[in-house]
Each structure stands twice: as C-alpha cells, then as structure tokens.
Amino acid sequence: xxTVEDIKKDKKIAGLIDAANRMLEAIGYTEHGPRxxxxxxxxxxxxxxxxxxxxxxxxxxxxxxWVHDVGNAVNRVDHGLTGGAMLFPLLLEAGMDIRExxxxxxxxxxxxxxxxxxxxxVSAALIIADKSDANRTRVRRVPYNKEDIHDRVNYAIRxxxxxxxxxxRAIRFSIEMDESSSVMDxxxxxxxxxxxxxxxxxxxxxxxxLVVNGALINRQGAPAKD
Numbered sequence: 001x002x003t004v005e006d007i008k009k010d011k012k013i014a015g016l017i018d019a020a021n022r023m024l025e026a027i028g029y030t031e032h033g034p035r036x037x038x039x040x041x042x043x044x045x046x047x048x049x050x051x052x053x054x055x056x057x058x059x060x061x062x063x064x065x066w067v068h069d070v071g072n073a074v075n076r077v078d079h080g081l082t083g084g085a086m087l088f089p090l091l092l093e094a095g096m097d098i099r100e101x102x103x104x105x106x107x108x109x110x111x112x113x114x115x116x117x118x119x120x121x122v123s124a125a126l127i128i129a130d131k132s133d134a135n136r137t138r139v140r141r142v143p144y145n146k147e148d149i150h151d152r153v154n155y156a157i158r159x160x161x162x163x164x165x166x167x168x169r170a171i172r173f174s175i176e177m178d179e180s181s182s183v184m185d186x187x188x189x190x191x192x193x194x195x196x197x198x199x200x201x202x203x204x205x206x207x208x209x210l211v212v213n214g215a216l217i218n219r220q221g222a223p224a225k226d
Contacts, residue, residue: 002096004041004062012090013067020072020079027076030138030154032069041065043129043162044122047171050164051204053121060100061125064107068126071108080116084109113192124200128208131193132162132173134186149185156181164206171201174211183212194218 007013021033045062071083084105091101107123110116111130118124136155144151159176173194177186187194194210198220201208210217 001056001059002063002091002094002100003059004045004066006094007063007066010090010094013070013087016070016073016086017067020069024072024076025140028148029076030150031140032072035137036133037066037069039133040068040126040129043132044125047125047128047162047164047204048121050166051206052166056100057121060103061107061122061129064104064122064126065129067104068108068111068130078112078115080109080112113196116196118196118200118203121204124203127200128162128171128173128197131190131197132160134175134190135160149189152181153185153189156185169206170209171197171204171206172209172211173197176213183217186212187217 017033017037021031024030024032041062042065044065045058048058048061067083067087069079069083070086071079071081074082074086087108088101088105091104092098096104103120103122106119107126110119110123111126116127118127134154134157136157139151139155141151142155144155146152156177156179157175158178159174161172161174163172163174164170165172175186177183194208197210198208198218201220207220208218209220
C-alpha cells in the first residue's frame, strides 16, 4: 500500500507543492510549502491516531495533509476542487487503490470553508489540521506589512497546539498571541474556519475547543451520543 513517505518522494507531487507555494508567495500569501503541508500531514494523522482510528485511515490522513494545497499551483480560488482533480490521476499513477485515491481527493476537494463539507474521518482530520496552522513561522516577510491582516495575525501568534483528549472527546486548538494583533483580528479571518472545525470535530464524535491566551472562546455543546 502507498504510504505518505512514498507520496513525499513523488517528483510530480513535490513539483506541484513547490509551484503552489511560489504562486502564493507572488500574490502575498503566507507560507504554504513543505513546512505547512508537513504540519498538516503530521497533525491530521495524530488526530485520528489519538482517537484510535484504524492505522490505514491515519496513513490516508497523513497523505491528504501532504497533498491538500497543490491546487494553489493553478489559482487560490477553488484550490481544493482544482487540487482534487489534479491529484486523482497522479495518485493512481503512483499505485494507489482507487477507493483510497477517492478518499484523498474527496478530503482535498472539501477542505476549504467556501465550498467544503466534512465527508469522512480523513476529511475531518484534514480540516482541523489545516485550519490550526496559524503561527508567526508562516509569515514570509520580516518586518511584515502591518496593514496585511493575515501577516499581522500570524506574526502575533507565538505558539499554537492541537491536543486531543480521547476521554473527554475534545479536540482543543490553542494559541498564544502577543499584543501586536488581537482576538478580533483573528476572528475576522478565522471565524468560518473555526466553525468548520466544529463541524469536523462533531463528525469525529468530539467537541472542538478554541482557546486564545488561556481563554475558551467558543462554547460548542457536547457531541451527540449514539
């Protein structure tokens, strides 16, 4: 079976990740290269592993995290949909089973809040992992442009973490911000993303907790019990 390490060695996919990162740099977006996709890959895998999902689903989450942003090589708009279409033949060419390839492209095609829906455990883990990568390491320019809210918010975030509490059925995304930005700025960008994370956590049978500087920001109810 194809592993995330196999996908990382695929030269065509590596070329798309590099192209996507360069395209976004040209239009002033934060880092979307190997650091970002590496974080998303590892975090998506860890979420499912902590919740005792089967090993293969954990591996598919890692693969989805690594490839999720390749559509940015074409255009930022609808990059999830574009990326899924681009990836499908490449995954089959790499030797992936068609049922697993459809899981990957379904997760990639649904990871953006503008048009995405939670369609699987792999999809849910990808959404939470992607939306939780907010950190000053993503800012490309130092000194950064203070008028750019994305740079300002990301640069203010000194620490971020995703923690899974299996016993409480909670997935917690916590950040520590300095005073160079604000929670208001953060929510201006991240409100719809955090709402999507709530939906993703519910799909996994968990609640999603957003914590900023030690304060719980959302009050999502307990997950429904079977």
